[in-house]
Amino acid sequence: MIEMPSLTRSKLDEELGMKFYATHSSGIGGVLRERDEDFIVIEVALGRVLCTPRDVSKLGGGEGEYTWFLLEKRGIDTVTALRAIARALGVSHKRLSVAGLKDAHAVTFQLACVKGVEPCELPKRVGDRVWIHRAFKMPFKLTPGMLYGNAFRIRVRRLEAGSTESEERIQRICAELEEVGGAPNYYGYQRFGTIRPLTHIIGRHVLRGEFEDAVRTLLTRIYPGESPRAKEARRYLASTWDFKGALEIFPRRLHHERAIIHYLVKHPGDYAGAIRTLPLSVRQLFIGAFQAYLFNLVLSKRLEAGLPLSRAVVGDLVALRRDGDLGSILRANESNLDKVNRLIASGRAEVVANVPGYSTTLAEGVPGAIEREVLAEEEVSIDMFRIRHMPELSSRGTVRPVALRPEDMRFEVIATEEGAAALFSFTLRKGMYATVLMREFVKPEDPAAQGF
Structure with missing residues (x-):
């Protein structure tokens, strides 16, 4: 048996089932992702090859109908980046694939793949957030899961203590993680939604056949990070259940909500059918x-x-x-x-x-x-x-x-004009969340406000 773990400081953690830390030492506080470049993600390909402009050539290349390329993106999610590349090429986005999705609020490097396009046809840049560094032919498709993991370079700004105290806290937490065999390998915040962390609640309702409850949760539950217009629309629908009126005021960017509302205007009471209007990937x-x-x-x-x-x-x-x-x-x-x-x-x-x-x-x-x-x-x-x-x-x-154990873990605390900042670098195997490891060091009270 091991020592009783320490309780989370965050209400959001409790709501997502992440009730404990593996470590007892005080955290350093601070903020992640104040800028995109504070959170750098580098995919590690099979064979533990870093997917950087310098190292990706180690993967080789040759003949085949698939063109693999190194994708760099900044402040944009992977799916949006792939769709932008597809538009630039004039092909369907379904012809592109990746081994894994990467954070949106970050600078990320990863392999991507497109069928039936020559390396020389790929643009070097798409818009102001997407770059393509190197392209080469391969005889097979890049598929989900075809990676070892990800390497992270993370800067935590605005620490709650000075440089010396912060460094000592990090050292104590590292020692505790080593002693207990790692952090709990929770599914991280991104798995549940960042602005509206309720995907698991909807999932439970769908699993239990409670489709009206699923629809009400998706359409009317309000979270602090939403826009005033979205909050107003959700409040209106919650109090009236008037779908025609709601369709007039729900922001057009809320595509899923509007699709459900539009369906229920035409098919009152068919909540299962309303859920089915959503793409299969969203329902999954x-x-x-x-x-x-x-x-x-x-x-x-x-x-x-x-x-x-x-x-x-x-x-x-x-x-x-x-x-x-x-x-x-x-x-x-x-x-x-x-x-x-x-x-x-x-x-x-x-x-x-x-x-x-x-x-x-x-x-x-x-x-x-x-x-x-x-x-x-x-x-x-x-x-x-x-x-x-x-x-x-x-x-x-x-x-x-059950255990998240980082590889090649390093850290440094530096002094900046804004105060002390901590730099972390480590590698995690695929499916593991950097934010879950970082919560042991930061111990955030408000994960959303602190960049998690």
């Missing part, structure tokens, strides 16, 4: 966010129960590592526990927990009791993820490591 995002929320709750209860992150206990699920990815899953029991923990200590395996779906096999022992408790509290079951009322959203489920 709702279910995925609820699965992420359940995982976060399980991980928080694991910490609360004093179970370790980097060591298995009886009943745990443990994944063998294979070329940086998760491989075969085994269950820890009394007879194999020592061997399993030796594999974990050597980096050849790690403790995982379920991201539940209809094919999920729950853990046993205390870890399994925690998973069952969370499902019962949320009034859902494994079988419900075979969504009979909307089968296209059904999900088999997966597993996810």
